[in-house]
Amino acid sequence: MSTLLVRNIHTLVTMNAQREELRNAAIFVRDRVIEKVGPTSELPAVADEVLDLHDRHVVLPGLVNTHHHFYQTLTRAVPAAQNCSLFEWLKTLYPIWSRLTAEGVYVSTQMCAAELMLSGCTTSSDHLYLFPNDVTLDEEIRAARDIGIRFHACRGSMSVGESLGGLPPDRLVENEEHILRDSRRVIEQFHDSAPYAMARVALAPCSPFSVSPALMRESAALARSYGVRLHTHLAENQSDVEYSLAQFGLEPGAYAEAAGWVGPDVWHAHCVRLSDSAISLFGQTGTGVAHCPCSNLRLASGLAPVRKMRAAGVPVGLGADGAASNDATHLLGEARQAMLIARVLDSDAAAMTAREALEIATLGGARVLGRDDIGRIEPGAAADFITVDIDRPSFAGAQHDPVAALLLCHVDWVDYSFINGRRIVDQGRLTTVELPALVRRVNRLSAAMVNGM
Template identity: 45%
Template sequence: MSTAMIVIDGASVVTLDQGRREFTTGHVVAEGNRIVAVGPGPAPAYDGARVVDGRGCLVAPGFVNTHQHLYQWVTRGLAADAGLFGWLTTLYPVWAGIDDESVHVAAQGALARLARTGCTTAADHHYLFPRVGGDLLEAEILTAEEVGLRFHPARGSMDLSEKDGGLPPDSVVQDRDEILLATEAAIDRWHDPAPDSMLRIVVAPCSPFSVTGELMREAAELARRKGVRLHTHLAETTDEGDWCQERFGCTPSEYAGQLGWTGPDVWFAHGIHFDDTEIKRLGQSGTGVAHCPSSNARLGAGIARVADLRMAGSPVGLGVDGAASNEAGSLIEEMRNALLFARARGGPQALDVRAALEMATLDGARILGRENEIGSLEVGKLADLALWRLDTLAHAGIADPVAALVLGTPPPLELLLVNGRPVVEHDTVLTVDEPTLAARVTQIQHTLIAKAG
């Protein structure tokens, strides 16, 4: 770990600390991987420090992405006008051809894009493991280390195929015992519980319509025995609700609860179709939701009741979801869309700009169990932060820098620090050759489509 000191001076600062302090002109100092000073006015002088001129910029906590499917970056643009079930059935044959090389390229592309849009911590839900694909979890873990983001890979799974009444084809599912053994092995090999961890494993069966109840229950028991968190898709579409009613005689939320899937160690992706009783129950249990507004809209799935969930006590973070249902893969755009969609549903007071920023930072950190380490700018926390340039024509004249960041177009990213290390500078990702990578992404997609026939 580097012990270099970086001083950001003269910027607007939004801390999101307990007092929600903001400074019109202030400073943030990082030494090694920790924040060592935050305050108003000029920074103290530090011998040998790198000083970054923050004038015209806003420094904010790095964003936390709570739901993604990195492998989908090489299958964007397909089934562009389909709903969820039709989209899945179109893409499963293409995804059946992925391997460690395609996952490496896809993860590079998706993670680089996340970095360019202010993300410092990414949770990925990888649930598809073709038998001849190689070690796909290892491929994305090594890629995250290469790109430089803090990473929470969720070891997903599917054991309910078409022949058993599920949605995925037989070629992409695994046996339950195989899944549990592989998941425990991944935890033992990769999970790092240290306070400054760059890598934590999550247990994540895919969804009620692709996983048996037995796997859901045993996966929850495994996660709690190993002390890791739980994640799955839930209540994304009305089709899913109809499917659960027909098969189990209950809603997706009720089904998950019966299997032990509630509590502060659990978070659901999407969570669109919850009724009042379910929202109250989720809030009381501290169960989290990864809100994916762009993907939800792209697939016509609906608008999650974000304001109601937050008021009930559920932590609601943001996710870009898979790149095949959100081709932009931009976390800052999810923050803006979350605010706009919440207001479209509940009126202008449903969500304010600072609440939207909290969803992108502190709430996401809470979902991942890391609110004491990341999500705000405070002395002693990890040096995960973004410096946004707000003095260009696109944002000039907007007096409130938080409003400029949330409501305006994505501004240039002057600097992104992850664990104290620069990953983006002057709107350029330092760890990836983007033109070369773009060509590889195109090549991989053509190969996958050809393999699918």
Template identity: 55%
Template sequence: MFQCLTRCIAQESKLFGWLTTLYHAWVHLTGNDVYIACKLAMAELILSGCTTTSDHLYIYPNDVTLDDSIRAAREIGIRFHPTRGAMSLGESKGGLPPDSCTEDEAACLADMRRCIEEFHDNSRYSMLRMALAPCAPFNVTTELMVKAARLARQYPGVRLHTHLAENQEDIDFSQKEYNCRPGAYIKSVEWEGPDVWFAHCCMLDDNEMQQFADNGIGVSHCPSSNLRLASGIAPVRKLLDASVNVGMGVDGSASSDSGHLLQEVRLAMLLQRASGSAEAMGAHEALKMATEGGARNLGRDDIGQIAPGFAADIVAWRLDTIGFSGAGQDPISALLYCTPSIGFVDLSIINGHIVVKNGRLQTVDLQDLIKEHRACSERLCKYLPDWWKTGSRP
């Protein structure tokens, strides 16, 4: 979520070039920057139909703590699964990020335990559950991956998350540094289990997809980011057909440049149909992936459906608007096929509390938040190198 402060940067770069450009700004993040960014990102998600989200905060410079994002979630009223991320493998050790963006591994693990013990609530209808999330194979050590997995499994309901098989650069790094593909890598670091979900997974092969299915591993599909960074198109149809659980994500708001969840679901549906089959994915299946699939990725059996015994999380759109006109035969599908897919919700109820009413957020002054957010963004972006417009690092 912190990435929404640095949108539209390195527009012609792939993943690694994009990251090495943005690290220059991100190393100057403060706790207040993260708090403001998270609150704005959460507002955008809520207005686009999201009631429950996770966030991968993996950089902790200056006074940044996970507490900053948790405070934002509690104030705005979203159901939240924060992840205590980490980067420990800097350039001097063969990793991608500069050393200034990394942390000592012992300190990471100590803070992971603190966050679990201070914030994790595994009760039914919980508004906050924790996950641990070493960032990616190219910026953490195998030792940290193993220790994080063992730590998470000491606490009921704490899950594991990271990026995996995002693009060919990602695959090439794993083969060079670890002499294996992603499937063998996650097995070697003890991340092969039903308490794990990975972002992206554009480059999984058939054997790895079956490995995911056999071990109950979930995937968070982030189509806009994958297209923006030229990473590829995740094989969602094949994953679902192999019985792999798939949910939806908006990824970081500096690679998708948006946090509009419903728009991502629409794009996911259309991308699977790009293969030439109009039956590859329909609106109802895509929406089920975003609701029930997302809940399963988070290990939840109390959200994702409007049904007896489930949390009171409900969103609604007015049907008497221009985007729905003429689509009255199937208003549910119209959410994705028609222009309401780029509109905002008219009503959002989260855990029984009205958070959006008549299209307006009730828990935050959006204009004041945008003003604060723009000020934080302008300060951070001053640290970007002169070559950011192309992302071609000299």
């Protein structure tokens, strides 16, 4: 059995039921699970691995990313797509994305995971819905495993191309029988339902404008037969709402209900234009939402009414969203943006506090992904936590509340990150990948993909 001790923590943000914040605290881990939390003086003095933070670090649970498209790292800042709304943006990038390869999936997954982990994320989902050329979900799962992030792989799909009234070109859609067959395969091969699992699978038809109602219903039935979760995009902007009304005669929330896509095993990305009745429905059924503030701003989709959702009991987590619609992958930055948007949307500077935004980024994301073993620091939880050294220029003058300073001030990278009890970020550097070489590889593949080489 291996043990880990992190001691002399300046402020420990537990996110436990009492939302305790402990001074001069320590965490004792045994076999990748937190065993004890409390004052440094009351915890064991020795362990197989000891990290002394010298009363200079805030420690909090690892952040949880509930929505992303890792492959889009290869197409960030493409000039023709820089100033487009959602549908225009998609139509501009679909031809480029048709050149995606298995190598591109592996490399972009590692690049996105690296950025996420350096910005405080320890658990991420990803929604891969394009499978051209030799692409499979397997490469993404392998890349996430190799770099060390806790991962929820969403087997996405598109089956309705332009010839059938959908948005994607026909060459990028899949046969629905194949989608369901491959969905069953990846669940059986990769999904781990055990506590503290490092890899889980969800089924994720891309959106109402790229799959049929039949595939939505059959995917839901298949997922529930295996006990896995469901994920899709919903009500991302006004054009999304208008498509739903024109094609199905239903607004997005009502369409989701009709297709069987509500319940505690479902989460939807964006929900910027979700109606009040749908918000009430989601709250009553425990249907989750992935809030993606920067992407929604970048594409001018709107401001998601997160405060109203939370008041209605809707589970809300954070999502960085696609690396080509953000175009950054910084989860602490998303939490800050979520806090600021809530204040502007309600014209109320108290609409969301820094601590509420951090709760959404940790416990909120854990609930959206259906996990009770992450998002908090207390006995029995997974050893997923991050540290930020408060002795940095951006925290000067903010020592009276270093927890709020995590969002009110600026954090470029975290100093340490432990995932599953393993030190993944050490003094601001990744331990599982050679970052300069990875950047070079991403740039090479990106140039080839965008330029059609």
